[in-house]
Structures are given as C-alpha cells and as structure tokens.
Amino acid sequence: MRNSPKVYFKSIKHGVPLALIKKLRVLESRKAFCTPTDEKHKVLRSANGVTGYGTASISKFFDKCMWHEGFGIMGSCVEDAKILWPYDYKNFCNTMDAYQNEMKLLTQKLLLLILQTLNVTQEEMNWALSAQDSQTKLQLNSYPSCPNPSNAIGLAPHTDTLLLTLLHQGGANGLEIFVEGLGWSPVNPVDGAFVVNIGDLLHILSNAIFQAVNHRVRVNQAKQRISVAYFHGPPVESVVAPSSSF
Ligand SMILES: O=C(O)CCC(=O)C(=O)O
Ligand SMILES: [Fe+2]
Secondary structure (H helix, E strand, O other): OOOOOEOEEEEOOOOOOHHHHHHHHHHHHHHHHHOOHHHHHHHEOOOOOOOEEEOOHHHHHOOOOOOOEEEEEOOOOHHHHHHHOOOOOHHHHHHHHHHHHHHHHHHHHHHHHHHHHHOOOHHHHHHHHOOOOOEEEEEEEEEOOOOOHHHOOOEEEEOOOOOEEEEEEOOOOOEEEEEOOOEEEEOOOOOOOEEEEEOHHHHHHOOOOEOOOOEEEOOOOOOOEEEEEEEEEOOOOOOOOOOOOO
8 A cells, every 4th residue: 555656536335325416416506507697796706715606716826717617615505595596595505515414424434544544643633534623615616518628628737735525527528637657547427426536635644645636627519517526624724744654
C-alpha cells in the first residue's frame, strides 16, 4: 500500500439509496438549472461566498470562461430555495438534506478506512473525521451541450482542495483525470457509483501516499452533463501537515 500512490477510486457498494441519487440528479438538480436566468440572479454567489449560483470557484485562476454553471449549498439551502421556488421549495431542500446526510456518513466510513492504512494518530483521526466542525459543501454542476466542444472546456484542470470529494456523475461523459505516463484518461460514469477524489489536504496529511488527482471536464455537443460533488474537509482554521506517523 505504502509503495503505490492512490489517486482516485470508484465506490459502488456504498449503501446510499439509488432512488435518492436519482431524485437528486434527475429531478432536483435539473430543476435548479432549468430555472430562468433572472430568477437565478436573485441568489447569485457573492464574491467570497460559496452558496448560490455562480461560475466555477476555480474561474479566478483562469483567463477564459468555462462552459459550466454551478449551484453551491452549505448545510441548509432553505433560504435560497425559498427565493427560487416560494411554493415548492421543500422537496428540493429535503432531497439536498437527505443526500448531504448520506454523503457525510459515507465520507466518514471511507476516510476511516484510508486513515487506518496510514496509522495516523488518534488526534489526527479525530481532526479529519470531526463530524461537528468539518467543512462540507455540496456543489451541483451543469455543463450545457456545447456547439463547438473542441473550443471550450467544462472545468479546467484542477485538484480539489479539501480531504475527500464524492462525485456523482450523470449519464454524460466528460470527466478526465491526468495519469502519469498515460495523459488525460476518461472516467466514464457508472450507474449509481461515486468517484472518490483525493483532495490536497489528504495529499499533505498522507505525505503523498494518497495523491490529489488532477482532473478536468470536457464538454459534449449532444448532451448536458450534470454532476454533484460533495467536498469534505477538517475545521476551517486547521493547520495541515504530514501525519506525525511519518
Ligand atoms: O463534473 C465533474 O465531473 C467534476 C466536478 C469537479 O471536479 C468539481 O466540482 O470540483
Ligand atoms: Fe474537482
């Protein structure tokens, strides 16, 4: 294990109800992106904010626009949802809450397994898993079909910043990871599966045994792509260093 860096894997037998995943993506995420633009503008993400509609948060590091639209949620989304759908916000919020609860449980299980292989200290384990103060974010992503895909990118190459990301991709291809020696390689959707991405903080904590994966999203001429990413990290003010077990 220690000799071979791990970058990403797929979680299939995860116990998250498939009906919930489908409802999240097919119904509620679609609804979020089908909302008319002037309504979306009522809940635009603020300059330093994380919730509401907006361009990809990595956009500030790139000169060109990405073919992407996102909706960020941290904890309860009831305030934004009430503005968007005053008479019909509960289904959306209930689905987002139920999904975030499932993601939290799954992240805890996966992180525990990962950290056990590293023999981190109990203190480091508590820090990484801390259920109370952890920072989590749910990000709904939409990549509309693009008339000229070779001239556009959905999401530019990046690594995720926190510890672990659980990504659910819909039916449309587009996600690619960079593999040393192979170059950009597709990670095509598997029905009901999650792509588990190692983030920068786990890369640091594990002293690069688990490596943050460089990934990007290509756009599609025929289909809109919808994906949902759940990011999990330690408390915001944390100082991160390689585990003292190294
Ligand atoms: O849409 C995807 O498959 C990737 C999304 C992603 O990388 C992100 O939200 O950080
Ligand atoms: Fe990402």
